[in-house]
Amino acid sequence: MAEHDEILAEVRASPMRRGVGLLVIWCLGVLLLWLVLTRSPANAGFQLLLIAIGLGALWVGELLRRATTQAIELTQEGLRTSDGEVIVPWDQIASVDRGAFAFKPSNGFILRLVSRAPLRWRPGLWWRWGRRVGVGGVTPGTQTKAMADIIGLRLQSDRAARQDSL
Structure with missing residues (x-):
């Protein structure tokens, strides 16, 4: 690293906050997908919405996991x-x-x-x-x-x- 690249300050994810954040987001995604699987399909549009939000939550959780390694x-x-x-x-x-x-x-x-x-x-x-x-x-x-x-x-x-x- 060159001298002009000296790091003046650094911010890293707190392990505890990172873990809690991942747990909450992943649990939300799993819970929504579980609801779709265990409930009768009264409204197909609503179930598709729950699937989309559940998969979206799992995706955001993965983005959070990757981002917070930096x-x-x-x-x-x-x-x-x-x-x-x-x-x-x-x-x-x-x-x-x-x-x-x-x-x-x-x-x-x-x-x-x-x-x-x-x-x-x-x-x-x-x-x-x-x-x-x-x-x-x-x-x-x-x-x-x-x-x-x-x-x-x-x-x-x-x-x-x-x-x-x-």
Whole structure:
């Protein structure tokens, strides 16, 4: 790894939260499919809906399982996953918000971006939609708070540097 790739902060899924999240989602999927198999088909449309939701829950559980094996890393270049996928580069981050009333993931924070970015979702870890990136979910609040604080301080120092150069 090059020196400019130094990791400033890292967020990983909490094993307990990850396990509970997977258990709940997979149990929902199995329960819905079990209902279809054990109940008489009074309404075929309703049963198809239950099958679709049950399979969808199992699919989301698998996405959660895969996503939470990764970590989110904050580097000098921006935010990325531990497998190298760039979530957002520094020059696209406009602000960070971890307030109680922010629309953010559990135990996480929200980044507002300079411009729109493609839709991306890693259940339990992060999502990107339009001009927002949400980090958190099954992550420990201490790790996400530290990462948000570092981002906030860097944004503040970048703004001060721009003011000084004017």
